[in-house]
Amino acid sequence: MSAIYSVAVDLGERSYPIQIGAQFFADPQLLRAQLLPWLAGEQVAVITNATIAAHYLPALRVALDGLRVEVIEIGDGEQHKSLTSYTEVMDTLIARRLNRSATIIALGGGVVGDLAGFVAATYQRGVGFVQVPTTLLSQVDSSVGGKTAVNHEGGKNLIGAFYQPAGVLIDTTVLSTLPAREFAAGLAEVVKYGVIYDADFFTWLEANVDALNGQEPQALAYGIRRSCEIKAEVVAEDERESGLRAILNFGHTFGHAIENLSGYGAYLHGEAVAIGMVMALRFSERLHRLDQGHTPRLAQLLGALGLPAKLQGALDREAFKASMGMDKKVVDGRIRFVLADAIGKVSITDHYDDQILNEILDEFNEHLAA
Amino acid sequence: MSAIYSVAVDLGERSYPIQIGAQFFADPQLLRAQLLPWLAGEQVAVITNATIAAHYLPALRVALDGLRVEVIEIGDGEQHKSLTSYTEVMDTLIARRLNRSATIIALGGGVVGDLAGFVAATYQRGVGFVQVPTTLLSQVDSSVGGKTAVNHEGGKNLIGAFYQPAGVLIDTTVLSTLPAREFAAGLAEVVKYGVIYDADFFTWLEANVDALNGQEPQALAYGIRRSCEIKAEVVAEDERESGLRAILNFGHTFGHAIENLSGYGAYLHGEAVAIGMVMALRFSERLHRLDQGHTPRLAQLLGALGLPAKLQGALDREAFKASMGMDKKVVDGRIRFVLADAIGKVSITDHYDDQILNEILDEFNEHLAA
Numbered sequence: 001m002s003a004i005y006s007v008a009v010d011l012g013e014r015s016y017p018i019q020i021g022a023q024f025f026a027d028p029q030l031l032r033a034q035l036l037p038w039l040a041g042e043q044v045a046v047i048t049n050a051t052i053a054a055h056y057l058p059a060l061r062v063a064l065d066g067l068r069v070e071v072i073e074i075g076d077g078e079q080h081k082s083l084t085s086y087t088e089v090m091d092t093l094i095a096r097r098l099n100r101s102a103t104i105i106a107l108g109g110g111v112v113g114d115l116a117g118f119v120a121a122t123y124q125r126g127v128g129f130v131q132v133p134t135t136l137l138s139q140v141d142s143s144v145g146g147k148t149a150v151n152h153e154g155g156k157n158l159i160g161a162f163y164q165p166a167g168v169l170i171d172t173t174v175l176s177t178l179p180a181r182e183f184a185a186g187l188a189e190v191v192k193y194g195v196i197y198d199a200d201f202f203t204w205l206e207a208n209v210d211a212l213n214g215q216e217p218q219a220l221a222y223g224i225r226r227s228c229e230i231k232a233e234v235v236a237e238d239e240r241e242s243g244l245r246a247i248l249n250f251g252h253t254f255g256h257a258i259e260n261l262s263g264y265g266a267y268l269h270g271e272a273v274a275i276g277m278v279m280a281l282r283f284s285e286r287l288h289r290l291d292q293g294h295t296p297r298l299a300q301l302l303g304a305l306g307l308p309a310k311l312q313g314a315l316d317r318e319a320f321k322a323s324m325g326m327d328k329k330v331v332d333g334r335i336r337f338v339l340a341d342a343i344g345k346v347s348i349t350d351h352y353d354d355q356i357l358n359e360i361l362d363e364f365n366e367h368l369a370a
Numbered sequence: 371m372s373a374i375y376s377v378a379v380d381l382g383e384r385s386y387p388i389q390i391g392a393q394f395f396a397d398p399q400l401l402r403a404q405l406l407p408w409l410a411g412e413q414v415a416v417i418t419n420a421t422i423a424a425h426y427l428p429a430l431r432v433a434l435d436g437l438r439v440e441v442i443e444i445g446d447g448e449q450h451k452s453l454t455s456y457t458e459v460m461d462t463l464i465a466r467r468l469n470r471s472a473t474i475i476a477l478g479g480g481v482v483g484d485l486a487g488f489v490a491a492t493y494q495r496g497v498g499f500v501q502v503p504t505t506l507l508s509q510v511d512s513s514v515g516g517k518t519a520v521n522h523e524g525g526k527n528l529i530g531a532f533y534q535p536a537g538v539l540i541d542t543t544v545l546s547t548l549p550a551r552e553f554a555a556g557l558a559e560v561v562k563y564g565v566i567y568d569a570d571f572f573t574w575l576e577a578n579v580d581a582l583n584g585q586e587p588q589a590l591a592y593g594i595r596r597s598c599e600i601k602a603e604v605v606a607e608d609e610r611e612s613g614l615r616a617i618l619n620f621g622h623t624f625g626h627a628i629e630n631l632s633g634y635g636a637y638l639h640g641e642a643v644a645i646g647m648v649m650a651l652r653f654s655e656r657l658h659r660l661d662q663g664h665t666p667r668l669a670q671l672l673g674a675l676g677l678p679a680k681l682q683g684a685l686d687r688e689a690f691k692a693s694m695g696m697d698k699k700v701v702d703g704r705i706r707f708v709l710a711d712a713i714g715k716v717s718i719t720d721h722y723d724d725q726i727l728n729e730i731l732d733e734f735n736e737h738l739a740a
Contacts, residue, residue, distance in 0.1 A: 090453075090522065094522055094525065122531050123529065124530075125530045126531065157494075158460075158464055160495045161491060240496070
């Protein structure tokens, strides 16, 4: 039996633990022991999708034996992270008369977690919430820190709330059923933590490419744990993103624009972020914030992990900039970028030369993926 | 020039003032001086309705001179406190590209305030929020305490959030343009504060019926101020309604059922609450929690203030109970009532005899308003 790692997210009265282990779904009694202290009452609504439910709902039902368990399935894919799905879930909760002491359990990836979290934040002005993320991306990013949201046709995550769960349960073995492309996309956020916060972790990732690609349990557990620790530290400093927390958006200002303009689904979120990180690093170099040579190093690590570093097809430059302008990182008209000063250190700034931004966008449009 | 009273709502880092005065809209520079410290940035979206806008928007525009001010009008009436209106407002904010440092100003009554507050709580995961309530009901109740919500066909306020404003600005002179029936409905909540918390205030209300009905400035200012003080004290004890705050629902469990079954609009909220308070007091007497004789005293005060104490038409008993069952005050199947132990003191309990509840409902169905 392998160890359970606990990462504390320190947010005063909203503090909660992230429990990381490899045996929760194989051992329903252990799963029950982890989950029960996090439930607000006797009623549970599990929000999930059909694919995930087929794998993990039976064990979860056993673990929750004796409680009233309602299951609400939403469609699979980013297009279901919408006000329409939100309204349907609310209709269901109300029709089934779940009360204020209910707990919403998000069983799935980022779409399920973000939507379920926004539901939990706003059903009857807030009910219990537990995250059981089943993708690498949601384990190291979206399940930690309390950001919940749905998308709008005007942009991603424009409607949502900050709402912290009572706990996050991460079973690393679920990643073996994840498609390889989605697993790689999750590694993009793991790499991000190295770039923004921890040069040693970046070096460790470079040295452990094969172990990570092979999902070796020890490497996987360390990568997830260190990612959660870094995110938890940043979120504890700045829960509502008034300052430091914005560093977590490294690569995302570019990445969100790539996603918006390509139509949701053309790139996985992590793939768009991977390219966005390379763009942000290149932008940092061109602005002389960062020595030359880091962009190829990042591109090489991403490539080794099965991630893109170049756009697949050209994107209109002005549309790209307009898309970044609707991004939430804008304060009174000026885009705020997260730029790198070194591997392991980034800054938030709205000081940039617009002409160089144009050149960066042109450069990536000229050098497309083969 | 009359005084400005300030009531502090003490919620730690979410604390904010309620400013009460009689001259804000007559003096745009004073209005500006009050509002500016509460704004998060240079962008303001005023959510209001056409009736209110005609009266007060010009002064507000003068007060906000130099800022970008967008105005979003919603329909007048409880039916517009809906997910549909919410979605339309979100569409507009996104189309007009308001950013994360925007401030939502709610200029209107409870429908505007509750909807605008839920918008502020969830637009880009939360933006600035200021309440300028223009009805007596919203001045003494819905603008204070951070409850925001929209209705659902399954019940009132089922979708929402707790979200505190940066400040609340109350101009008592706006009540002169309020229809008499709406003014009276607001007094129902004022009476409630006496019943649940302050027997002396209840006695003061009995002694000042004529002054209140005549909107004498001193009486009005004291009634509003004392109401806000009591609500602020209760909310400071229990921001998220895990205990004490539920006493503010006195009369509301019955009142919401009256509203639901009669169709929104048949009774004003305050009218339904007035009848609901009489039902709750009568229920308290029948359960021997309270001495006989208080129900007529309450009914007399309500009547003197132009409020009903009896149902206008019969309501099906079982439908009534089912409607209360969907109410948010239910914990795991049992209805929690706020019942009176004396004028000025109430308790929250789920100990009651279902047969006596039936008799209370039958009694009110037999003794309808003439």
